[in-house]
Amino acid sequence: MGDPYILMLVALAILAVVDLVVGVSNDAVNFLNSAIGSKAIKVRNIMIIASVGVFFGAITSSGMMEVARKGIFNPNMFMFQDIMFIFMAVMITDILLLDIFNSLGMPTSTTVSIVFELLGAAVCISLIKISSSDTQSISDIWNYINHKKAIEIINGILLSVVVAFSVGAIVQFISRLIYSFNFEKRATYINALFGGFAITAITYFIIIKGMKGTPFYKDIKHLIEGNTLLIIAGSFVVWSLISQALISFFKVNVLKLIIGVGTFSLAMAFSGNDLVNFVGVPIAAWNSYEAWSVSGVSADAFSMGILAKKVPSNVYLLLLAGAIMVITLWTSSKAQNVIKTGIDLSRQGEGHEKFQPNPLSRIVVRAAMAVNIGIRKVFPAKTLAFVDSKFQKPVIELPKDKTYEMPAFDLVRAAVNLIVAGILISIATSMKLPLSTTYVTFMVAMGTSLADRAWGRESAVYRVAGVINVIGGWFLTALTAFLAAAIVAYLISFSTVMIPVLLLVVALLIGRNTLIHRKKSKEVKKQMHFERAELITINGVIEESADHIAEVATRVNKLYTSVVNDLANHDLNKLRKTDKHVGKLNDEIDGLKDGVFYFIKSLDDTSVQASRFYILVLGYLQDVAQSISYISRASFKHVNNNHKNLKKGQLKDLKHIDNTLSKLLDDISVTFENRSFNNLTHIINEKKELLKDVSDSIEKQVARIRTDETSPKNTTLYFSVLLETQDLVSALMSLLETYEEFHISSKNV
Structure with a gap:
């Protein structure tokens, strides 16, 4: 009787590996954009730093695994067979959706995908159970779906878009007023204080907050709780002194240090928050199978209330998942394609624009220009002149026989991108909210680029069009994920024969998309760019x-x-x-x-x-x-x-x-x-x-x-x-x- 479910577990394990590969190809954009775009550190070193961060983050992700088990639906309302159908539908749909977006070079949210896939599949199975019952009506759907938690998660994801954009823009504007574009000429104490603030924020929110939910937190809990202000103040003083020493005695560029630490911490936050998106469902399926296999009850009669309890995650499985993520990071060409989209939309200079203007982008740009005219009428001319002076870019004179590829943006913006995104993601992770790291990092980058005046009259309409396209793709992801997972769940519940058929479709479509992606890559190389x-x-x-x-x-x-x-x-x-x-x-x-x-x-x-x-x-x-x-x-x-x-x-x-x-x-x-x-x-x-x-x-x-x-x-x-x-x-x-x-x-x- 257990044989078909063992095969389903094997299929889920294989799908988890594929999902890790496909998902990391999409999400590498989140923690590599800033470091690569600023050219602060060699790409090889960036990859090494990010890889170590991913490993550490994998260990801290266990607290997030509860989302797959009970965050979206009430497991006690479902039988073991229902749960397995839901999980199979979710994994099959997730791989297909993410692979399509990767092939298009569009960053999308793995968190939104998994949340709406779980919701779609659970709603479908719930409706099937209600329709077969004589005592239940459609209003009983809320007994099956954990709608309060689901709404909280969805609201958190949507709110993160606004918060990330706004906070990114404000912090970048203030940072530019402090630094200007001639940050090399700033007094060393300013660099030291900025380094102290940045590294303190990173270490507290990401390392200390990130430890919550891990098996190791109980050993240091008594040292952290109740001492928050002392830890933050002490860290700020220590890191500021260390930064000053590094600047004065070792001539270290503290902004590069921040970008290195920030890349590590953001990779760690990404792994801690997003690993559940790839392996949370298969691990929950394994937990379900373990409970059912020793029960002696039939699969369609064994209630899955066990999933509502807290189950410790296997650290070795998490590390294995981290290893797969690191390998993908180094080898995926699709990841490079998605990274390029994020950098292109936030770069400081002009260049080839990937997206074409649309009526909405033109309206937004005209409205922004009108607001700018209004601001210039309200504020004194001296204030505006002072602000403008901070945004004057230095002219770099190069000999005609020399070539130098300018970075997409400077070290100040790269540092702000990493600090703000890392802090926001870590706060959400500590609250066990599966925040979309893609939404946060992308919108922080867009907010900082807007505040940094990277979107000039020559490029604004193209950049805004790109942002609209990407955000539109996010909403399309949610709707598509919900409907596709519901359809797949229905097909599986109709007949388990559909499982191998759907797996074959997944393999064929991924193969086809890979071939199309390679063909497009070859065509891009042939394009006539000088x-x-x-x-x-x-x-x-x-x-x-x-x-x-x-x-x-x-x-x-x-x-x-x-x-x-x-x-x-x-x-x-x-x-x-x-x-x-x-x-x-x-x-x-x-x-x-x-x-x-x-x-x-x-x-x-x-x-x-x-x-x-x-x-x-x-x-x-x-x-x-x-x-x-x-x-x-x-x-x-x-x-x-x-x-x-x-x-x-x-x-x-x-x-x-x-x-x-x-x-x-x-x-x-x-x-x-x-x-x-x-x-x-x-x-x-x-x-x-x-x-x-x-x-x-x-x-x-x-x-x-x-x-x-x-x-x-x-x-x-x-x-x-x-x-x-x-x-x-x-x-x-x-x-x-x-x-x-x-x-x-x-x-x-």
């Missing part, structure tokens, strides 16, 4: 622009041929895919044009003439991309609207033009890949034949209209394709002529 260090000389401009031209020619060749073939076959799906690829090409060229400002600034004094050439090259590439985009969209629209196929004569002419254009684009690709620029004159001469073919096709269509053409829609599409092809060829020729002229002039120089 490095400033490589574009400071004329030769660098020639090399880089030659690569762009060869790439565009190759891709336009494939896209044009695809459009002609798919239009001939009236294949709507292929035309839709081609249009997506055309959109990617346009986005990449737009990205290059957005970087022209930085390109011109990076040129050395002898290469300024290259700026005009590079701008012209990008302009012509954009014209080419826009032409193929118009051709693709017009063809897709024609087929999507179910208009008539083009006639054989029209398709024959288009195929002939495609063959001629394909040869021209092949020649351009080979010429620029091999840097054989002496062939440009020959290629330019080839355009006459192609333009003549286009002109002849237009004349043929005019003749058709006069005789046998009966479809105005076909005529509109056909003329559109021909005229845009003409524009495409003209843009290519202008590009080649400009390139030939610049190549000859640069050789003479």
Whole structure:
């Protein structure tokens, strides 16, 4: 009788390992962003510090395990069989949700996932039990669900978003007024006092508060309780003196020390708070099985009131989970993708923006600008001038032959991010509230970046759009987690045969998402982003622009041929895919044009003439991309609207033009890949034949209209394709002529 449940436990154990891997990939963003974004410490050292923090945090997480056992539902209302169905549904749903978000590079909350999955699965099983009972009604659902605790948890999670953002912004604003951006020039005692305050806060809230709920707390309880003020005051004095000594005698940058200690403590707080999200359910399932297996009662008759009691966690299991988390931290490419999103949205400077503006982000930015105007009318000019002086960023002069990648934000902001997030998470952990570490760390980072004036007029609308997208994803997580877990729980309760089927679906979807993620990673590497260090000389401009031209020619060749073939076959799906690829090409060229400002600034004094050439090259590439985009969209629209196929004569002419254009684009690709620029004159001469073919096709269509053409829609599409092809060829020729002229002039120089 126990065999199927042993198999379910094995499945839960495997799912726990997978969930740890998937979950850490998502949550690594929480404690690595600040240290990596500030470049205060080498990445390898950051990873070592975080790994040690994760291990220590795993030991302190035992107090949080009660959430999975009794935080969301009343276990005494469920039988052993019900509990196992709930736990299986939760783990299956959790893995799928987190893996999807990781693949998209979007940070989401493992805490929100687990809470709403437990709620969804428990509600589903409760409704099934109520429906099969003659004495119960829908109102009895509250006997099954621990709604008071559930509401407390949900309110805490939502409140944490507002509190984290507000506190992060206030603390960062005050810290910047104290430090300004020239923090290296501050008096040493300011650094020492800041170090004393920061490390005291970290050590008290995270280490001492974090010890609550662990088996070791009872040994030191008498030393801590009742002595809070003494411990805080003593720690502040001791850490301030230690900080002053380190600054004065060892020339240690105390901000780097804070970031190191903060990374350790935040990793520890994350592990202590979030480990329950990954292994709490399987451990609760094991506790349930142990109680049921010795009872001698059938699985559908054994009440799980045992879960309401406090059960000590196995320290070795927690350490094993910590080890898996550390290994994932070092090896997961998806974790790096999620980290990039958090850093991009909070970085101090401008750069490539991942998110596009939306109407809501524009409204928020306009409202903020209006508030700013109001503030400037209320406060005296001298006060505003003093505040502005503290936010003046130093200008770093670098030789033109040197390259230096600026950090996303400075040491002061990184330290504040870590201090505020660590304290808030530790307070929640000590209260046994499963706070969302993702929500807290992300919103603290957003609050500090806003207060630090990192969101300027050039970037605010993109950053706000990114924050809205991420927060929207969080709410979507909650709704999706609830519904998906409820559906999975229903399927499992309907038939246990669904368990292996669902596990197979999990394996297939994770495999598919992994393959898609790898494919996207390869595509990102191929995207046309230039490095400033490589574009400071004329030769660098020639090399880089030659690569762009060869790439565009190759891709336009494939896209044009695809459009002609798919239009001939009236294949709507292929035309839709081609249009997506055309959109990617346009986005990449737009990205290059957005970087022209930085390109011109990076040129050395002898290469300024290259700026005009590079701008012209990008302009012509954009014209080419826009032409193929118009051709693709017009063809897709024609087929999507179910208009008539083009006639054989029209398709024959288009195929002939495609063959001629394909040869021209092949020649351009080979010429620029091999840097054989002496062939440009020959290629330019080839355009006459192609333009003549286009002109002849237009004349043929005019003749058709006069005789046998009966479809105005076909005529509109056909003329559109021909005229845009003409524009495409003209843009290519202008590009080649400009390139030939610049190549000859640069050789003479």
